[in-house]
Structures are given as structure tokens and as C-alpha cells.
Amino acid sequence: MPAFLPLIKTAPAELIQALTRISPLIIPYPPSSFPSQIPDRRFILVDQQDEVAQDDIVALLNDGADRVIVPLKLAKELINAVPADRIVVLLDASNFSAVSDIVRNGVSGVMLKTPTLDVDLITSVGRFFESSSVFVLSTGSNSAPTVSDIRQVEATGATLIIPSEHLTVSATTTTQINIADAFLATVTSDRKDGLFPTIVSSETGHSLGLVYSSRASVTESIRTGKGVYQSRKHGLWRKGETSGATQDVVSISLDCDSDSLEFRVVQHGDGFCHLNRQSCFGEARGLPALEKVLCSRLESAPAGSYTSRLFNDPALLRSKIMEEADELCRATTKEEIAFEAADLIYFAVTKCIAAGVGIADIERSLDQKAKKVVRRAGNAKPQWSQQASEASTSQQPAPKIVKPVSDADAFISMHTYDLSKLPPEERPALLRRPVLKSDEMMAKVKPIVDDVRARGDAALLELTAKFDKAKLDSTVVLPPFSAESMRIAPDVQHAIDAAYRNIHAFHAAQADAAPLVVETMPGVVCSRFARPIARVGLYVPGGTAILPSTALMLGIPAQVAGCREIVLATPPRPDGTISPEVMYVAKLVGASAVLKAGGAQAIAAMAYGTESVPKVDKLFGPGNQWVTAAKMLLQNDTDALVSIDMPAGPSEVLVIADHTANPAFVAADLLSQAEHGVDSQVVLIAVDLTAEQLRAIENEVDAQARALPRVDIVRQSIAKSLIVKAPDVAAALAFSNDYAPEHLILHLADAPESVAQVENAGSVFVGAYSPESCGDYASGTNHTLPTNGYARQFSGVNTLSFQKHITSQEVTAAGLKDLGPIVATLADCEGLTAHANAVRVRLRALQA
Structure with missing residues (x-):
């Protein structure tokens, strides 16, 4: 009071x-x-x-x-x-x-x-x-x-x-x-200067920072409704007077002891903190962060982006809210309910922001509702009561992709659905991956990218110390690489050398060595020839992990294509070194520089260039969501002028198995992908398998998973994964083509014959003895593949990914006599008379 x-x-x-x-x-x-x-x-x-x-x-x-x-x-x-x-x-x-x-x-x-x-x-x-x-x-x-x-x-x-x-x-x-x-009559201060400690909070009560107030500053704030405080060095501090980050005061209150104040404010501009953050205590989280991102996206979401579609398509947004509300109603476990509630809140807040309603408005409405003395009965409207009744008696449960399991004794199992019994409107849910909040991630990585762009190596060193816990004097290692940095076990070196030969042979065969030449009509010769992309940046995830395979998969096609500069970036270990296996591969592929940095900061350094890091023209490589978001952000920055290989998401595998499949092989293939991370996507399509045959596979999954060191990760990813029953191979492949998996494994009686029916997949593994692991490491194909359904329109990384194609045409005088009138006519049709004139002056010269 x-x-x-x-x-x-x-x-x-x-x-x-x-x-x-x-x-x-x-x-x-x-x-x-x-x-x-x-x-x-x-x-x-x-x-x-x-x-x-x-x-x-x-x-x-x-x-x-x-x-x-x-x-x-x-x-x-x-x-x-x-x-x-x-x-x-x-x-x-x-x-x-x-x-x-x-x-x-x-x-x-x-x-x-x-x-x-x-x-x-x-x-x-x-x-x-x-x-x-x-x-x-x-x-x-x-x-x-x-x-x-x-x-x-x-x-x-x-x-x-x-x-x-x-x-x-x-x-x-x-x-x-x-x-x-x-x-202020009852306010006291135990400070010699008589100032009052003051917490500044957002309208919803989230702390923005700690300042000091005086009687004069409080008086002005109350009168003007603006945030005014007392600087201990400079006197009255009218917040935002120079920066533009002003505050509208919502309320000023005393604490229980009347010796400190709280200002609740509406903060304008970049934020309260002098570091252009919303709060001095770190970045916003939870609902305030969501509100901030959505408000930003409302103003600047790229045309065609998902968030832009939500803001501009009320029907889509309505459908998503109803869909997520239904999924929340169907959720049962604590983890499922939290997951689905978060999705529903996201779309609900999106609708609110689109209508100019903020979190504070929602809280005010909640407070107003809490004040009601007389309340209605609260029964559901008839249409919803009827739907709930029908749902409770439905024999076919709606698809539920997320089912986290925390009990270590629980059977490690996947969700099972039957295509022949699944209503058509519920089939899309089986094809859906987890929502990738790319807009939110790009907002998070943008400050990192901007920092590297502005401060170069200094920012790179600071961010490497912060995120990779490695304090470095320099970020780049140039060849020749020391023998000490490449010292590896003989058997590992032998394996890398063998993998290098296979991958090199396959990618060398892909290169466009000779130009394509076509005479389209007499005297008119068109050609296309390949040239390497001059400078490429290869991102190899690392840190505590050792991933020489990714260095091979990216470095070899760059080497084969003839790229002039190959910059290989990988996070350093805490002692500042790079794993010797990756350094050895860097030497094999002819890397011109090794960048000891990871995350968004490494991507930004290669895109813009720094004092020591060469700028590249195209970025390649997998990574976590920070890396992916940075790549997507930078490909749209004309100042960076850089392209990327493809969008990336969590690893995924789809296995098609019939009665000839070995249950142990199938389970092993599923688990080899499930161990990548808790968000890995694993799908088994069971082609006309009996309950006993399917149970054998499920038992193998459970038994093999428990023997893995990464069982805790597998337990979560398998719980989100699917078994889809299909009546025949044709139905199985039709579902697979709709899903467009990163990896497709065929455990079928005649697997080679089925390849002809594959339309969408990153890479196909044909037959019982073609595990996905072979493609990951050493068979020769590339393991950097499209995920998240992008196999519908993207190829995996290959030699042509590192080349660009230039066309040329040579027209003889005789050829121009026939081709010229055609070109002039079309130019006249489009009203481009200068184009037509360029032809006609030559034709007149030939006639003379």
C-alpha cells in the first residue's frame, strides 16, 4: 500500500x-x-x-x-x-x-x-x-x-x-x-547521498536494471510519466534523452520496508541496458522474449517467411491455433503438455501481436477476470462438447509425434500408425518435423554476426573464449601444418586415407571436365563450361567431438572442383588446439587456412572476412541451430555476398522393411541416426509385417539402445519417432517420397528394383548390407544432405556444389542472317528497340 x-x-x-x-x-x-x-x-x-x-x-x-x-x-x-x-x-x-x-x-x-x-x-x-x-x-x-x-x-x-x-x-x-x-513521505534511505535503490521492470514485472532515484527524479517522473532517475555522477538522468530509448512510466511503488522503489515502465528503443539489450541482467527469456521477437517480425519479417504468412493469413493462423489446442488436449505426460502448451502459446501470442495486443494487455485481462465476483458456469459450448465426446470414443488416435520418456526402466519404443486406417486429414501430421523457430534463432545470432562484422578478430577471440572456453592469441592456422598438430593413430590414418580415396574417386567422376557444346542452328554454337567457386568456407562441427568425416565430405569436392581458397572452420578444444584428425584431413584436401572458431561467429567471420580470416564466396557444412541460423541470415545480406549449400535441420532416417528384413539390422539402422541428438527424426515403414515381426524389431531397438553410451539421447529421440504400417512397397515408397528423408534405407526383397520409385531422398542405401554408416564415412557418397523435407528440392553436397556454370554463344555471320530476324522480331514484340537495333546494324552491314 x-x-x-x-x-x-x-x-x-x-x-x-x-x-x-x-x-x-x-x-x-x-x-x-x-x-x-x-x-x-x-x-x-x-x-x-x-x-x-x-x-x-x-x-x-x-x-x-x-x-x-x-x-x-x-x-x-x-x-x-x-x-x-x-x-x-x-x-x-x-x-x-x-x-x-x-x-x-x-x-x-x-x-x-x-x-x-x-x-x-x-x-x-x-x-x-x-x-x-x-x-x-x-x-x-x-x-x-x-x-x-x-x-x-x-x-x-x-x-x-x-x-x-x-x-x-x-x-x-x-x-x-x-x-x-x-x-515519498515514508521513504527512507540508508545511503549517505540519500538516494533510493530503484528496480526498473517491464510492464509485466521482468527486471530491466538497477538504478538510483532522488526526490527530484521521482517528482519529475510522477509528473511527466517518463523514466527519470538520479545518476550518481551526472545528476538527473532522463532515460533515453540522447539514445531515444525512452520509458513511459506505468507505476511507481515502494517495497515492504519503504527503502527502495520499483518503476514499471514501457521501454522504447533498443532496450534499457547500455549494451542495447532489453535488460542489464541478460537477454529476455520466455514470454518477454517471444513478444519482442514477434513485434520485430511484425515490422520486418521477410515477405514469404512463415512468420509473415502467419501475420498476413488469418485463416492459416486460426488453423494453427486450433491444431495446437487440439494437440494440447490430447497430450498426457508432463513433457508432452509443456511442449504442446508452448506451441499453442506461440501461435496465440502471434495473433495478439498482429492485433496490437501485448503480454501486458493479456495480464490486465487476467487481472480483471480475477476480480469478478459472479462467474458464469463455464461449460463448453455445444459444438466443442460434441467434438470432445467424439474424440474420447475415437478408435484411431491422432498422430502424436512428441512423447518424451524420462523413466529409465520404460520400454524404449516408437509410436505406431497404420496408413490403411489413418484418416487422410491426419496423414500430414506424420510427415511433420518439429517446428524450427528460424526467425527466433536469426534474431539471437544477429548480434553475434554484427559484432564480428564490426570488430573482426577482436570479437572473434572474445566470442571463442565465451562459447568455446578457449582463450586464443590468434584464430587462424596457415599451412604448412605442423606434424605435431596432425599426429594420429596409424589405424585412424589408414581409415582416413581409404575414405579419402573412395570419396575422391566418386567426386572426381562428377566434375564437369569438358564444356557442353551444342549447335542450336547452323552458325549458332552455344556452350556451357564449369569454373570453380574461388573461395569456399567449410564448417566442421567440433569442440569436444572429433569429426574428420565432415572435413572429408566438404574438403574433397572443393579440392576436386579446383577451389582456389579452402577455409576450414572448426571449434577449438578448451586448450586451443584442433583435433589432429581434422588437421590431417585439412592437409589432405589442401586447406588454405584453418579457422579455430565455431558457431555463428565462425560463419560470420568467413562471410565478411576479418583481419586474419579470408572472406569466402560460399559456405558449406552442417552445424547446430546457431550455425544454421547464421548461414540463413548471411545469405540474405548483400554486404556479405555469400551463398550457402542448403538449409539444415536435425538428422533423420527413414527405413523401409518387409518380411525379409533382419530385425537386428533394421534396429541398428534406426539407432545409428537416433543417437545424433534428441531432435533426430527416425521413421520405420513396416511393409505388411505381422505383429510378431514388428515386435521383433521393437525388441531389438530396446535391447540395442540400452547397450549404447548415448542411451539417454536415444530414449528421447526414439520416443518422438514413428512406425508406419504400409500394405505394400508402393504405398511405403509413396509415403517416403512425401516425407523426403535425408537418409532412405531399403530392407526389401528386391531393393535395387525399388530404387526406380524413389523420387525424394538425400541418399539411398540399397539392401541389407548397406548401412547408413557407410555413406557417413567412407563408401564415397557425400553425407552432407538435405533434411527437414528439403530433399524435395535440394541435392546433397557434391562436386557441382563447388562449381558455377558459365554459358557462352558464338554466332557466325551466316548464322546471324538466320537468327537475327528472329531476335529482332521478339525484341520489337517486347518494345526493346535497342536490342533489335543491335541485330539490325549487323544485318545491314552484312547486306552492304
């Missing part, structure tokens, strides 16, 4: 606005006579002479009044009909003794009208009402109360009520007290 409560009868709008920032207002009944918009925080005062029905009081509370202050007679009628915490009884000093225990226990406070500030009387009333609030209105003086009066009443545990005619935003006089003086 503030140091005082204002009683508003009539007052200037400026005063009322200032008062709403520091206190609830007491408004005489009826509130419709109030001179401005009814504030959110308000008490309604019902005088004795007013005859007010119980229903009128209930209506006031339902409409959002915090409490009603009513005469003793009306208070007795309201007890048991209205919650006690919403009633304050109005008493005169003369009828104080008429209060019964029933009244005392049925109200939350008392407003005492007394001619003078009788401390003994106020203390007695406080003792009688025990833990209830006591408000005191002095009626016997035309002068304004003093700061001393406010402190004296506060010392008894009561709160002084001051009529609005005695309040002002100007200087204190004998008839009016400045509201800031009244508000």
Missing part, C-alpha cells in the same frame, strides 16, 4: 494521470461521474446517504473495482455475498463501537472518518480490526496534510486518505501537498 490514498472528487486530468502512477484512486459512487477514463486500480466509495443495492455493488466489483468502501449497514448485507477482501467498511469515530465480530471478520479493511488525526483512536481501530487495512480520512481541516501527518498515520499501521483538492503536481503549499512529497 502506498503512503497515502487520493480521494478524487474533481481534479485536473494532469493530476489524475500522475496519481494513477503511484496509487489506487478512491472514486465516489457512482463512478460514471468520474471526470476521465476509469483507472484500472480503484476503490469505490459509497457514502452513507446513497441508497445502493447489493446487485449494484456486485456489478462494480465485476467491472474491475478493487474494493468497495460501504457504510456499516450495507457492509452487513454484503458479508457472505461478496468476498471479504473486496469490502471496506466506512465508519465514523462515533459508530466505531457498533461494529460486531461478524463485520470485523467479514471485511478486509476500515475507512475511518475523523475530525482530527487522533493517533490513539487510529491505533485502537487498528487493534480491533487486527490484520485488516485501516484508512483514515480527516474531515476537520481545510489545510493540506503535511509530510509529518502522513508519517504519523503510517507509524500506526494505517494509510492516510487525502482529498484531491489538497493534492497538486506543483510545489507544496499550506493548502496543497505535492503528490511526490506525499508519496
Whole structure:
């Protein structure tokens, strides 16, 4: 409770606005006579002479009044009909003794009208009402109360009520007290400089920073409604005066000891912190972060992006909200419910932001609903009741992709669905991957990218120390690489050498060695020839992991294509070194530089170039969501002028198995992909398998998973994975083509024949003895493949990925005589006369 409560009868709008920032207002009944918009925080005062029905009081509370202050007679009628915490009884000093225990226990406070500030009387009333609030209105003086009066009443545990005619935003006089003086009357400071520690929070109560306030700064903030604080060095600090990051003050309140303040504000501009962050205590999380990102996307989402579609397609957004609400209703475990609730909140907040509704508006609505005294029954509308009843009796459960399991003893299993029994409208859910919040991730990586762009190596060194925990003096290693940095076990070297030969042979065969030459008509020869992309950046995930295979898969096609500069980036280990296996591959593929950095900062360094890192023309390689987001962000930056290999998502495999499949082989293939991460996607299509045959595979999955060191990861990824029953191979391959998997493994009686039916896949593994692991390491094909369904339109990395194709044409004089009139006619048709003229001047020369 503030140091005082204002009683508003009539007052200037400026005063009322200032008062709403520091206190609830007491408004005489009826509130419709109030001179401005009814504030959110308000008490309604019902005088004795007013005859007010119980229903009128209930209506006031339902409409959002915090409490009603009513005469003793009306208070007795309201007890048991209205919650006690919403009633304050109005008493005169003369009828104080008429209060019964029933009244005392049925109200939350008392407003005492007394001619003078009788401390003994106020203390007695406080003792009688025990833990209830006591408000005191002095009626016997035309002068304004003093700061001393406010402190004296506060010392008894009561709160002084001051009529609005005695309040002002100007200087204190004998008839009016400045509201800031009244508000700060009870505030104390234990600091020598007399300043008050002040927490600045968002409108929803999330901390933005710690500052200091003085009486002068608080006075100005209350009056202007702007964030004004006291700098210990520079005096009054009007937030945003130079930066533009201004604040609108929503409320100013005291803590329980009256020795510190909280300002709740609407923050404009980049944020409160001098580092252009929303908060001095780190980046926003949860709902504030979601709101910030969505507001940003509303202003600047790229045309055609998913967020832009949501904002501009109400039907799509409505469908997503209904879809996610349904999935939340179907969720059962704690993890499922949290997952689905988050999805629903995301789309619900998107709708709110599109309509100009913020989280604070939602919270205000919740608070208003909580104030209602009379509530409707809350039954569902008939159409929803009917749907719920039908859902509860449905024999076919809707697809549910997410089923986290935390019990170590639980059977490690996948969800099973039958294509022949699945309603067509539910089939798309089986094809869906987890939602990739690419817009949110790009917003997170942008500050990192911008920092590297602006500060180059200095930023790269700082970010490497922060994220990779490696303190480096330099970020780039240039050839020749030292023997010490490449010292590896003989068997590992032998394996890498063998893999290098296979991968090199396959990718060398892909290169466009000779130009394509076609004579399209006599005297007109068109050709296409390949040229290497001059400078390429290869990202190899690393740090604690050792991934020489990725270095091979990216480095060999770059080498075969003839790229002039090959920059290989990989996170360093904590001691600042790179794994010797990766360094050995760097030598094999002829890397021109090794960048000891990971994450978005490495991608940015290669895209823009730094003092030591060469700029590249195209970026390749897998990585976590930070790496992927940075690649997607930079490919749209014309200053970077860099392209990327393909969008990337979690690893995935789809296995098609019939009755000839070895259950142990199938389970091993599923698990080899499931161990990548908790978001890995694993699908088994069972072609006309019996329950016993399917159970054999499931038992193998459980048994083999428990023997893996990464069983905790597998347990979560398998729980999100699918078994889809298909009646025949044709149906299985049709589903696979719709799914467009990164890896497709065929455990079929005639696997080679089935390859002809494959339309969408990153890489195909044909037959029982072609595990996906071979393609990952050493068979010769590339393991950098399209995920998340992008196999519908992208190829995996290959030699041509590192080349660009240039066309040329050579037209002889004889050829131009035939071709020229055709070109001129088409140019005239398009109204491009200069194009036509370029032909006709030559034709005229030939005729002459």
C-alpha cells in the first residue's frame, strides 16, 4: 500500500494521470461521474446517504473495482455475498463501537472518518480490526496534510486518505501537498547521498536494471510519466534523452520496508541496458522474449517467411491455433503438455501481436477476470462438447509425434500408425518435423554476426573464449601444418586415407571436365563450361567431438572442383588446439587456412572476412541451430555476398522393411541416426509385417539402445519417432517420397528394383548390407544432405556444389542472317528497340 490514498472528487486530468502512477484512486459512487477514463486500480466509495443495492455493488466489483468502501449497514448485507477482501467498511469515530465480530471478520479493511488525526483512536481501530487495512480520512481541516501527518498515520499501521483538492503536481503549499512529497513521505534511505535503490521492470514485472532515484527524479517522473532517475555522477538522468530509448512510466511503488522503489515502465528503443539489450541482467527469456521477437517480425519479417504468412493469413493462423489446442488436449505426460502448451502459446501470442495486443494487455485481462465476483458456469459450448465426446470414443488416435520418456526402466519404443486406417486429414501430421523457430534463432545470432562484422578478430577471440572456453592469441592456422598438430593413430590414418580415396574417386567422376557444346542452328554454337567457386568456407562441427568425416565430405569436392581458397572452420578444444584428425584431413584436401572458431561467429567471420580470416564466396557444412541460423541470415545480406549449400535441420532416417528384413539390422539402422541428438527424426515403414515381426524389431531397438553410451539421447529421440504400417512397397515408397528423408534405407526383397520409385531422398542405401554408416564415412557418397523435407528440392553436397556454370554463344555471320530476324522480331514484340537495333546494324552491314 502506498503512503497515502487520493480521494478524487474533481481534479485536473494532469493530476489524475500522475496519481494513477503511484496509487489506487478512491472514486465516489457512482463512478460514471468520474471526470476521465476509469483507472484500472480503484476503490469505490459509497457514502452513507446513497441508497445502493447489493446487485449494484456486485456489478462494480465485476467491472474491475478493487474494493468497495460501504457504510456499516450495507457492509452487513454484503458479508457472505461478496468476498471479504473486496469490502471496506466506512465508519465514523462515533459508530466505531457498533461494529460486531461478524463485520470485523467479514471485511478486509476500515475507512475511518475523523475530525482530527487522533493517533490513539487510529491505533485502537487498528487493534480491533487486527490484520485488516485501516484508512483514515480527516474531515476537520481545510489545510493540506503535511509530510509529518502522513508519517504519523503510517507509524500506526494505517494509510492516510487525502482529498484531491489538497493534492497538486506543483510545489507544496499550506493548502496543497505535492503528490511526490506525499508519496515519498515514508521513504527512507540508508545511503549517505540519500538516494533510493530503484528496480526498473517491464510492464509485466521482468527486471530491466538497477538504478538510483532522488526526490527530484521521482517528482519529475510522477509528473511527466517518463523514466527519470538520479545518476550518481551526472545528476538527473532522463532515460533515453540522447539514445531515444525512452520509458513511459506505468507505476511507481515502494517495497515492504519503504527503502527502495520499483518503476514499471514501457521501454522504447533498443532496450534499457547500455549494451542495447532489453535488460542489464541478460537477454529476455520466455514470454518477454517471444513478444519482442514477434513485434520485430511484425515490422520486418521477410515477405514469404512463415512468420509473415502467419501475420498476413488469418485463416492459416486460426488453423494453427486450433491444431495446437487440439494437440494440447490430447497430450498426457508432463513433457508432452509443456511442449504442446508452448506451441499453442506461440501461435496465440502471434495473433495478439498482429492485433496490437501485448503480454501486458493479456495480464490486465487476467487481472480483471480475477476480480469478478459472479462467474458464469463455464461449460463448453455445444459444438466443442460434441467434438470432445467424439474424440474420447475415437478408435484411431491422432498422430502424436512428441512423447518424451524420462523413466529409465520404460520400454524404449516408437509410436505406431497404420496408413490403411489413418484418416487422410491426419496423414500430414506424420510427415511433420518439429517446428524450427528460424526467425527466433536469426534474431539471437544477429548480434553475434554484427559484432564480428564490426570488430573482426577482436570479437572473434572474445566470442571463442565465451562459447568455446578457449582463450586464443590468434584464430587462424596457415599451412604448412605442423606434424605435431596432425599426429594420429596409424589405424585412424589408414581409415582416413581409404575414405579419402573412395570419396575422391566418386567426386572426381562428377566434375564437369569438358564444356557442353551444342549447335542450336547452323552458325549458332552455344556452350556451357564449369569454373570453380574461388573461395569456399567449410564448417566442421567440433569442440569436444572429433569429426574428420565432415572435413572429408566438404574438403574433397572443393579440392576436386579446383577451389582456389579452402577455409576450414572448426571449434577449438578448451586448450586451443584442433583435433589432429581434422588437421590431417585439412592437409589432405589442401586447406588454405584453418579457422579455430565455431558457431555463428565462425560463419560470420568467413562471410565478411576479418583481419586474419579470408572472406569466402560460399559456405558449406552442417552445424547446430546457431550455425544454421547464421548461414540463413548471411545469405540474405548483400554486404556479405555469400551463398550457402542448403538449409539444415536435425538428422533423420527413414527405413523401409518387409518380411525379409533382419530385425537386428533394421534396429541398428534406426539407432545409428537416433543417437545424433534428441531432435533426430527416425521413421520405420513396416511393409505388411505381422505383429510378431514388428515386435521383433521393437525388441531389438530396446535391447540395442540400452547397450549404447548415448542411451539417454536415444530414449528421447526414439520416443518422438514413428512406425508406419504400409500394405505394400508402393504405398511405403509413396509415403517416403512425401516425407523426403535425408537418409532412405531399403530392407526389401528386391531393393535395387525399388530404387526406380524413389523420387525424394538425400541418399539411398540399397539392401541389407548397406548401412547408413557407410555413406557417413567412407563408401564415397557425400553425407552432407538435405533434411527437414528439403530433399524435395535440394541435392546433397557434391562436386557441382563447388562449381558455377558459365554459358557462352558464338554466332557466325551466316548464322546471324538466320537468327537475327528472329531476335529482332521478339525484341520489337517486347518494345526493346535497342536490342533489335543491335541485330539490325549487323544485318545491314552484312547486306552492304
